[in-house]
Amino acid sequence: MTASVSIQSVTQSYGAAIALNDVSLDIAAGEFVVLLGPSGCGKTTLLNLIGGFAEPVAGRILIGGRDMAGVGPAQRPTTTVFQDYALFPHMTLAQNVGFGLRMRGMGRDQRRAKAEEILDLVGLPAKSDRRPHELSGGQRQRVALARALAVAPDVLLLDEPLGALDLKLRRAMQDELKAIQRRVGTTFVHVTHDQEEAMAIADRIVVMNAGKIADLGPPREVYLHPKSLFSAAFMGEINQIPVQNGQSPFGPVIGTTGTLLIRPEAIGLSGTLPLGPCRIIDAAFFGTHLRAHVAPLAAPDLCLTVHLPPTSTVTDGEVLTLAATDFVFLEA
Amino acid sequence: MRILSWVYLCLAYAFVLLPVVVLVVFSFQDGRLPVPPFQGFSLQWYEKILSDTGLMTALWHSALVAFVSSAVALVLGFLAAHALARVRLPGSVVLRGVLIAPMTVSYLIIALGLLTLFNQTGIKLSLWTAGIGHVVINLPLCFAMAYAAMGDHQKTAERAARDLGASEAQVLWLISAPMLAPALAAAFFLSVTFSWDEFIIAFLLTRFDVTLPVEIWSMLRSGLSPATNAVGSLVFLVSITAVVMAEVFVFRRAK
Numbered sequence: 001m002t003a004s005v006s007i008q009s010v011t012q013s014y015g016a017a018i019a020l021n022d023v024s025l026d027i028a029a030g031e032f033v034v035l036l037g038p039s040g041c042g043k044t045t046l047l048n049l050i051g052g053f054a055e056p057v058a059g060r061i062l063i064g065g066r067d068m069a070g071v072g073p074a075q076r077p078t079t080t081v082f083q084d085y086a087l088f089p090h091m092t093l094a095q096n097v098g099f100g101l102r103m104r105g106m107g108r109d110q111r112r113a114k115a116e117e118i119l120d121l122v123g124l125p126a127k128s129d130r131r132p133h134e135l136s137g138g139q140r141q142r143v144a145l146a147r148a149l150a151v152a153p154d155v156l157l158l159d160e161p162l163g164a165l166d167l168k169l170r171r172a173m174q175d176e177l178k179a180i181q182r183r184v185g186t187t188f189v190h191v192t193h194d195q196e197e198a199m200a201i202a203d204r205i206v207v208m209n210a211g212k213i214a215d216l217g218p219p220r221e222v223y224l225h226p227k228s229l230f231s232a233a234f235m236g237e238i239n240q241i242p243v244q245n246g247q248s249p250f251g252p253v254i255g256t257t258g259t260l261l262i263r264p265e266a267i268g269l270s271g272t273l274p275l276g277p278c279r280i281i282d283a284a285f286f287g288t289h290l291r292a293h294v295a296p297l298a299a300p301d302l303c304l305t306v307h308l309p310p311t312s313t314v315t316d317g318e319v320l321t322l323a324a325t326d327f328v329f330l331e332a
Numbered sequence: 333m334r335i336l337s338w339v340y341l342c343l344a345y346a347f348v349l350l351p352v353v354v355l356v357v358f359s360f361q362d363g364r365l366p367v368p369p370f371q372g373f374s375l376q377w378y379e380k381i382l383s384d385t386g387l388m389t390a391l392w393h394s395a396l397v398a399f400v401s402s403a404v405a406l407v408l409g410f411l412a413a414h415a416l417a418r419v420r421l422p423g424s425v426v427l428r429g430v431l432i433a434p435m436t437v438s439y440l441i442i443a444l445g446l447l448t449l450f451n452q453t454g455i456k457l458s459l460w461t462a463g464i465g466h467v468v469i470n471l472p473l474c475f476a477m478a479y480a481a482m483g484d485h486q487k488t489a490e491r492a493a494r495d496l497g498a499s500e501a502q503v504l505w506l507i508s509a510p511m512l513a514p515a516l517a518a519a520f521f522l523s524v525t526f527s528w529d530e531f532i533i534a535f536l537l538t539r540f541d542v543t544l545p546v547e548i549w550s551m552l553r554s555g556l557s558p559a560t561n562a563v564g565s566l567v568f569l570v571s572i573t574a575v576v577m578a579e580v581f582v583f584r585r586a587k
Contacts (some may be wrong), residue, residue: 051495073495084485086492090510099506100496151496 002185003064003077003154004029005050010059012045019045020056021211027204029064029154032181032188034198036234037208043191044159046208050189051157052076064154074103077154081161085144087132093119093143094128100151118146122180138169145177149184156181158190162197174200195235199223207231224263225328232261232328239264239304243329249299250276258331262324265289265307271323278304280318285310294322352568359561366558377562387563390547394528395570397459397543401466402474402523408467409474410516414508417482418490428479435472442468443536450537457539465533470523477522481515514581521578525571 005027012020020042027033035043048054049061052073061068063077073080079100088096097118098111106114116128122142132140141161148156161177162170178201181188192198198205199219207215207222207230215222215231226232229240241248241260253260253273267275276296281303283292289307292314296302306322308314358366362374381387412431416424434442446465450457486508493507494500509516531545538546544567551560 053491053495073491074497074499078495080492080495082488082492084488086488088489088493088507088511090513099493099498103497103502147492147496 001152001154002029002187004062005155005187005189006060006062006065007046007050008060008062010046010049010056010061012042012049012054012056018211020049022059023211023213024059025206025213025216027187027189029187030185032178032190032201032203033206034190034192034202034204035206035208036192036195036198037214038193038234040210041208042211043193043208047080047157047159047189047191050155051078051080078157079148079151079153080157080159081141081144081148083160083163085132085140087140087143087147089132092129092131093124093135093146096132096143097128097146097150099147104151114150115146118150119143121149121183122146123176137165138173141165141173145180149180149186153186155187155189158188160191160193162192162194170194170197171200177201199235207234209234224326226261227330229259229261229330232330237264237305238262239267241302241304249302250296251298254329256331258329261328261330262304263326264291264305266326267304267306267322267324268308269320269322271325273324273327275304275322275324277319278306278322280314280316280320282316283308283314290314294320355561356565356568359558359565361558361561364557366556366561377558380559381562381566387544387547387551390542390544391566393459393541394544397463397466397534398524398527401463401527402470402520404463405467405470405474405523406478406516406520409471409476409519410478410509410512411504412471413475413478413482414504417479418487431475432472434468435476439469439530439532443533446533447536457537459538459541459543461537462534462543465537466523466527466530469530469533470526473526474516474519474523477515477519478512481512486511517581518578521574521581525574525578528574529567529571 005025007023007025007027010020010023011018023042023046035046037043045054049056050063052068052071052075055069068076088099091099094112094115097115098106101111101114112128116125119125119128122145124139124142124146127135127139132143135143141164144161158177162173165173174197177188177190181201190201202219204217205215205219205222206213207228209230214228214234215226217225222231223235226235232238233240239262241262243253243260244257246252246254246256248260251274262273276298278294278296279300281293281295283290287310289310290312292306292308294304294306296304297319314320357370359377360373360375361370362372362376416428421427443465446461446468450461455461489511490503490507493503498506529545531549534543535546535549544563548560548563548567551557551563
């Protein structure tokens with residue numbers, strides 16, 4: 001029902017292009033891991049390697065402690081939810097969901113009962129005789145999930161499963177996905193390029209860039225204390241301030257030489273890191289916050305993005321004394 | 333102008349369909365010759381051919397050859413198309429070209445080539461050899477139609493099936509073939525029509541058991557008779573049925 005996944009120094013290349021460069025990652029049994037990154041970062045390649053759709057050129061992949069070298073997708077204890085669902089259009093939902101069980105030799109009646117049970121689990125009761133084309137995108141996604149879960153895989157692989165859904169539906173499905181994962185206890189490895197989605201569902205986020213792991217950790221950790229410039233910027237808007245020998249453009253800060261990273265919402269009227277007086281360049285109301293661009297008087301060329309409380313009123317050109325409550329320093 | 337285009341349309345249809353209409357009309361001729369004037373309506377020639385055991389045996393042979401050879405061509409064409417659409421092989425462009433090539437060769441040349449081959453290898457001419465000839469002409473058609481219908485849509489479905497534990501044979505039989513069913517059915521019925529009224533290959537590659545077109549050929553040698561018109565109409569009816577079936581499947585797929 002659930003198993004750990006161990007990726008050990010895996011490298012994958014297509015011709016001269018290196019898709020994965022010496023990647024190592026350990027996923028605990030029952031964990032919900034999200035591989036996050038821009039397109040071409042290697043996240044889908046890694047998922048395909050776990051699923052057995054390709055073999056790595058170097059390194060090993062272990063599932064439940066068992067080396068998966070030479071084991072095809074059919075024999076692996078994994079199933080995949082594909083981005084375009086890949087449902088079988090000529091079969092009913094019950095037949096779709098029961099397909100994996102049929103391949104495992106389960107009888108017709110048992111298959112049907114099991115399929116209905118799983119369709120119920122994903123929120124599609126009493127639809128087992130419909131065909132995929134009669135369903136909406138969100139419902140098809142549920143069927144794809146049910147089909148992959150029906151065979152009780154140890155590891156479920158999800159390849160941008162919510163990518164084709166509209167934003168509202170995507171947010172609703174995220175919560176449900178998380179709830180289903182809690183219920184079945186299967187290890188989920190989920191690929192996405194949407195950092196909000198990643199934060200909403202992941203136990204642990206693995207940020208990938210250019211075939212390497214740029215950062216990994218629980219959502220809070222990756223967001224608040226990024227370990228690389230790439231993951232800092234990819235997880236959300238962030239101010240990057242160059243620091244030379246402890247000197248920032250607006251004054252002395254801690255650290256040596258590198259980059260000071262401050263999230264816009266970590267800047268306010270009080271805090272541990274003073275930014276000094278700053279002039280408001282422009283401001284716009286966003287509902288949950290007031291988004292403003294400011295320039296410290298000490299460094300008029302530096303433009304910082306700041307999220308002020310939605311109740312605050314500022315005028316362009318006004319000078320406020322700002323400070324940061326939370327920040328990260330990355331050495332160059 | 334509008335009238336002119338209608339006239340043009342009618343002339344074009346008349347040019348295409350008049351021979352068939354004349355053939356069918358004079359198969360009902362109440363007289364000894366299938367030529368004007370039309371002397372009255374009669375079903376006597378149909379009665380005659382339907383009770384002619386030689387003709388009916390030939391008709392059965394034709395149907396047998398058409399269905400079996402089309403089925404073989406379809407299976408081979410589908411498997412080849414699937415392989416070439418899914419697997420990147422060195423020289424797959426050449427392989428595709430070679431598979432389509434028989435389409436460009438005249439039936440006479442194919443028949444002569446096969447005749448030489450059968451003579452050399454000592455294979456006796458029979459319905460089987462004619463059937464092999466028909467597989468040769470229909471394989472490119474089946475291959476091309478199946479290949480054109482394969483898309484990425486099936487590809488991911490096949491991947492999903494494999495992921496769920498299906499063997500390659502199960503993927504082909506349970507996923508690929510049903511998803512391509514409309515195209516495969518259309519290819520099958522077109523193949524049936526081509527085989528059904530094919531003459532040259534059947535003529536050169538059969539000996540004692542012959543197909544219907546060959547039987548009609550020998551009827552014609554003893555002169556014109558409304559009976560040949562009646563047989564011709566029958567052949568036409570079967571062909572048109574198969575083409576309509578193919579159309580139905582192609583259109584159903586387009587929807």
